[in-house]
Amino acid sequence: MTTLTDRPNTALLVVDVQQGVVTGAHQRDPVVANIGALVDRARDAGVPVVWVAHSDEELPQDSDDWQYVPELARQESEPLVHKHYGDAFEGTDLEAVLDAAGVGRLVVAGAESDACIRSTIHGGFTRGYDVTLVGDAHTAGDKSAWGAPPVEQVIAHTNLYWRFQAAPGRSAGVVETKDVTFTG
Template sequence: MKTALLVIDVQNGMFQEGEAVYKGEGLLRKINKVIDQARLYQMPIFYIQHNEPAGWPLEFGKEGWEIHPEIKPCNQDVIIQKKSPDSFLNTTLEAELNKKEVEHVILMGIQTEVCVDTTCRRAFSLGYKVTLVSDAHSTWDSDDLTAQGIINHHNRILRWFADVCSSDEVVGSMGKSDCVRSKG
């Protein structure tokens, strides 16, 4: 089964001083670990880049919109532009995955309860096998929940739509059989 890696919205604007995504430095390390392993196995890598209107942190073409330099795409990687939480809605993502005959997507990135959640559910609904990297997606505290609480909740809920595996499990399973669905 051909697999691709989706890196969702890991852009400079998500790491602004004083408003950085929860555990951002650790997130970047885990994402890079998975990217490095994917490159080793020549897995297609898709970077999803969110576009916001003027004045917003991810304003198209501005520094905050750029993909974080610690996970810089290579020439063979595909960058998909989006304007909604759904990485498939009004984008070229599905067509690009089809061109590469991808049947399984591994998801990582930002923001857990918005773009990661929506893309996970949509990929499942479109018939892809989905793996969510449980320790390589993040968010911010809300008025009601901590960022860690939101991440934990989504790791439990999204098991209905994806295999939920740690970055170590995903890295260890590349080139072998698929990650086994975590229980819990």
């Protein structure tokens, strides 16, 4: 249903599962394990896996904190998109990477639910992609000291509102890792 013409393919988008981002995150180990299972299934199905890595003053590129967690290993042939904003499309080559692969549907997992995941799923959707969020494969750190709800509520709310996202010619949805399909 994507509004992007001649883009029938799906990609798994793995966002910011970097050491300095997910250390101490809610349910870190099960979420990383779910993402690892998704990466394996995507590779087995011949579906592109696109990795996104955030950097800024607090997360300098190539630092130890900037590195992806050791449980997730990017293959050399898989694109790595460098970003500096929450939305992985802003100021990056993500759109060109997806266009070259004929991708019109995204399956999204990673961190942080209330920041880069939220921004990226909205960014993809408004650009015409069908966007599926993997409900048990995204997480965030605790921001309750700044007035945010507890992380489990942030994740539940993100899953709830994305389940009901709608726009002409596009689809949005939330599925659990075990239910992910890489076909439209």
